[in-house]
Amino acid sequence: MKIKEIIVVEGRDDTAAINRSLDAETIETHGFGMSDAMWKQIEKAAETRGIIVFTDPDYAGEQIRSKIRKRFPDCKEAFLPQAKALKGSNIGVENATPDDIREALKKARCTENTGNAIFSMEDMVSCGLAGGPGSREKREKVADALGIGYGNVKTLLAKLNGFGIAREEFYGVIQSIDHKSNQE
Numbered sequence: 001m002k003i004k005e006i007i008v009v010e011g012r013d014d015t016a017a018i019n020r021s022l023d024a025e026t027i028e029t030h031g032f033g034m035s036d037a038m039w040k041q042i043e044k045a046a047e048t049r050g051i052i053v054f055t056d057p058d059y060a061g062e063q064i065r066s067k068i069r070k071r072f073p074d075c076k077e078a079f080l081p082q083a084k085a086l087k088g089s090n091i092g093v094e095n096a097t098p099d100d101i102r103e104a105l106k107k108a109r110c111t112e113n114t115g116n117a118i119f120s121m122e123d124m125v126s127c128g129l130a131g132g133p134g135s136r137e138k139r140e141k142v143a144d145a146l147g148i149g150y151g152n153v154k155t156l157l158a159k160l161n162g163f164g165i166a167r168e169e170f171y172g173v174i175q176s177i178d179h180k181s182n183q184e
Helices: 012-021 036-048 059-071 098-106 120-125 136-146 153-162 167-183
Strands: 006-009 027-029 051-053
Touching: 006 012, 006 036, 012 098, 027 036, 036 051, 036 059, 036 136, 051 059, 120 153, 136 153, 136 167
Parallel strands: 006 027, 006 051
Antiparallel strands: none
């Protein structure tokens, strides 16, 4: 698998994990140590090949992702569920399997600034993603299946609308998760 875009990661261990998984180029932010030279590299990559932001599924990773997305709102984003990025108490892209990294990158999406809200809080409640027992776990499964990163119900709602997830795709995932739950 070859990725056209340049993948923006946090550090060299993430780059090593990417290189074990597929043929791709990376730019490392070195955590919060985001230098002017690094920003210029990302800008050039965004203009020429496009970028995919692929940071750790933790607070620091989300802060770095947010800074990059603010400067490059048309970037693609790839997400790993925390459970697939854990090794002991360490959380990071570098801990994921090559299959999980490839899967996350296949699901990379760009925010669509259409302003059209397809989903509402009523959808979240009616699908069991808010206000009920097991709603957190179900949100985790939905976010993982769609590759949009976990969040509370408001964050999930914003991501569904922001990434332009189609109702058919969303309800297909809900149906699949409900079907698997009924089989257990």
